[in-house]
Amino acid sequence: MAFSLPPLFAAWRQTRRAGYSWQALRGDLGAGVTVGIIAIPLAMALAIAVGVAPQHGLYTVLIAAPLIALSGGSRFNVSGPTAAFVVILLPITQQFGLGGLLLCTLLAGLIMIAMGLARAGRLIQYIPYPVTLGFTAGIGIVIATLQLKDLLGLSLSSQPQNYVEQLGLLVQALPSIQLGDAVVAAVCLAVLVLWPRWVPKIPGHLVALAAGALLGVALERFGVPVATLGERFSYLLDGVRHPGIPPFLPSFAWPWQLPGADGAPLPLSFELIRQLLAPAFAIAMLGAIESLLCAVVADGMTGSKHDPNAELIGQGLGNLVAPLFGGITATAAIARSAANVRAGAFSPLAAIIHASVVLVAILLLAPLFSYLPMAALAALLLTVAWNMSEPRHVLHTLRIAPRSDVLVLLTCLTLTVLFDMVLAVGVGLLLAAGLFIKRMSDLTDTEPLPKHFHQALHDLPEHILAYAIRGPLFFGAAEKALNVLRRFTPGVRVVIVEMSAVPMLDMTALAALDNVLRDYRHQGIGLVLVGTSPRVRLKLRRAGIHRVQGQLAYVQDLQQAREKALRWLDEGHS
Template sequence: MPLPLPPLFAAWRQSLRAGYAWKSLRGDLSAGLTVGIIAIPLAMALAIAVGVAPQHGLYTVLVAAPLIALCGGSRFNVSGPTAAFVVILLPITQQFGLGGLLLCTLMAGLILIALGLLRAGRLIEFIPYPVTLGFTAGIGIVIATLQLKDLFGLSLAAQPHNYVEQLSLLLHSLPSLQVGDSLVAVVCLAVLVLWPRWVPRVPGHLAALAVGAGLALLLERAGLPVATLGERFSYHLDGIEYPGIPPFLPSLAWPWQLSGADGQPLQLSFELIRQLLAPAFAIAMLGAIESLLCAVVADGMTGSKHDPNGELIGQGIGNLVAPFFGGITATAAIARSAANVRAGACSPLAAIIHAGVVLIAILYLAPLFSYLPMAALAALLLIVAWNMSEARHVQHTLRIAPRSDVLVLLTCLILTVLFDMVLAVGVGLLLAAGLFIKRMSDLTDTAALPKHFHHALSDLPEHVLVYAIRGPLFFGAAEKALSVLRRLSPGVQVVIVDISAVPLLDMTALAALANVLRDYRAQGVGLVLSGPTAQVRLQLRRAGIQRVDGQLAYVRDLPQARVKALRWAGGSKT
């Protein structure tokens, strides 16, 4: 049987089947321009947040976004750097430098392609909502805390590696607060909050950065210094250092030949790959979750249907190629994809156009970016962190959800903040799975049926007992349900068990049932399993549970079970 072809270009095929006309092209042009304007400051701010120069965020959009749009499975997803990755990527940058970050992104791309080829797109649906909400809210808190340094112009004596140290260092650094940076941050936050209410058609990011840059120039003239992107970052050309970001396209370079945390080129080795494998897997999992959630949101807004496996392959190709051109990790962003839909996008061409806008900005507007205040970029990420934390959804969930779901949510949130997202998701999934197994086991019970329960039981003699098992018999419930059958009164010769309400058995249940049969055989007691479903009957037959020393282990219906039970027990009725 030939293997199915990889679901490449699924989004493009959907767009063409839906019909593409001049009106669709106009919608894609409008959406691409709008989202491109939004993406420029966000890409730079997010690159800075993960510890690399701002141009690497723009390179990510320039390379990864069109590749993902071309090869992926969602017509409306717009990919690029996202805030969700900050908590994973920043420690990688601190430990392995830019080269390690790009190599880790490349490895994550390979994992995403493998997930897509293995048709694992639907597996993301098995991640419980409290787990997703918990770690996204935790990420929002961490990102917001990371922005406090630039928001108030604080001077930190060291770079902390955990949240508690970070808070402590920020509190000790409060005396270094800069009035100019703080004023810019407050004004930019006000614009970001109020602008969408006044002028919703113009992106608030653009207005906030323009107002922040103008205010920074005025404060500089008034003697209040404001840290700018040009003061923090620079590039070299022909041996001369220039402020800001380079106004030219990235060149091809092997990620492992770039500098590590110590400033020296990385040495590609098995040990380095082993150390990066766990964070690469975390990046791939988070990228898969983010991109597929984003695709679901876009589908809900447009009535379309994405191809999850095609989207994973597209995301993998984008993250595989982007590191060779200085691009960091990319995935679909819900805010940009939603803006893409609202602006009239009809196909993946909008995401490609948005990358073209970033290309124009790199080539012609790069010198202007030097004047952007760091406090304004921090304010922009603070709003992103607030939106990502979904505080209203968290509050609503805490109020209405079962206690077990609340426990999962709070556990994921706290572990994400205090430790890392990988641990939070792992513990959250284990906790959610354990609680689910507990709930399912509570649904399974074994009860004795009185003689008046059914007319078929009314004339059974006293040495025949009848039980009913309701619910699935699996490893979490089998022993509890079947242990009731072991407690027999003296004189009992036949036990009838109605299993018509048992939808499934697993190997643990079959083993436990075999032990019950063995005990009954030693005691000379007959066991009759009545009313099994076709699937359960097949499982019992495969397990060899049919006849034990001439005793019928199960029959098809309860009346027949009664007759057989009486015959074996020596009753008068036949």
């Protein structure tokens, strides 16, 4: 096999072939600024949702987004924190702290790089739609539930990981609702729903957060308390604690040097890596699905074509480097990438510019972020959860899909909500694979050939039987299909099997066919295989199933099969 270099910088090669111009530069500048403004509050809100300080979401955009844009395979993908990861990352943060979360992200980055180098990008397209729709809908439900606390200003006695217990605590905490938070949330939700209909060119969430911040300040002046980001989060500078997020760039630190769940540095060990490996694999799989799905959407909007393996490597590099500077898990976001395309982006430079906007915001606007109400950020994530859950698509699928697909969708949704994403994706894929195998095995059958099927079958002696196998012979169908060849009355001396409709066979089918031949050998029965494709004959020869005089023969058509069978009878090979 010839050695090939990793598919890096594919998006930039596509840009060069498309031809770059001043008009393209203007489009990238405008799109980068637009998407950067959109990304700032979302990055902070998503970081809070996964249980870490809001600046870690901004660091993710600052580090991962330009690195992925530089090395990835899609011209229009914009990467950063996404809502899809909340369900996976929050339990990691609760159990292992910030250090564990960043280490898990680093491991996921390594897995994605390995997937890209192994050219696994095309395999993601084989994940069934009910699986992705089920777990994204379940993620939306969980995210929406998590926002109720800040949306209403509720005081919870604890933060359980179990969804049912969490829901029960929220119901019990309803008497602690805060009027100021509820009012801010209601106003922000109204703006988020109505503003895009009135002024679609200006991001509605930016207006909603500005309105929420102004309303929060006004309510505070009237003595109505409103929880703000500055009250919830703070940073230490020169021994003095300041509210909000730090107005300076992140510094390099190994994840295991950062605090764990107990506040102490996380000791790096094989046992820790073993515990984080399963969620890291789930993060890598979900990141690959999200990024490649996002690239497909962008391709459909622009007529371009992404390189899936390069995109996986780019996403892996971003998630490998970002945790070293405090960034959490990143992947391409469909909403931001679509906004990037609509704003006129032409190349990955737009994603780099969007990260530069976040850099400016960190350095110049950080003190203002402390005035953002937590209820406003919760309202923003509530709309994100609604959009990603796609309730219309879910209901439509439940109405029109086959029962097996409905079962897969509901299973993934339920497991995501009640347990976790790792279990939901694993069970969903196994269930979908099992149902697919069942459907494919139903397409494979073995039936006796009637006399009228071909003139060569007319007046065949009763010692000769003819069958036809149709469909792929694989582990789910081989035994059922080939067992039919054993069910006939005694006295048969030759069996003809028409196999022109068999496109492939696997090791299970080869073993089953070998068993049939052994039975025939003991009973003195010859087997004539008709119309086998070159690929099937090659597999049979490699498996040691060769032509045997009076026992096994390959022919091209039924007329040759008739002549061979009659000759065997005449020669007395029994």
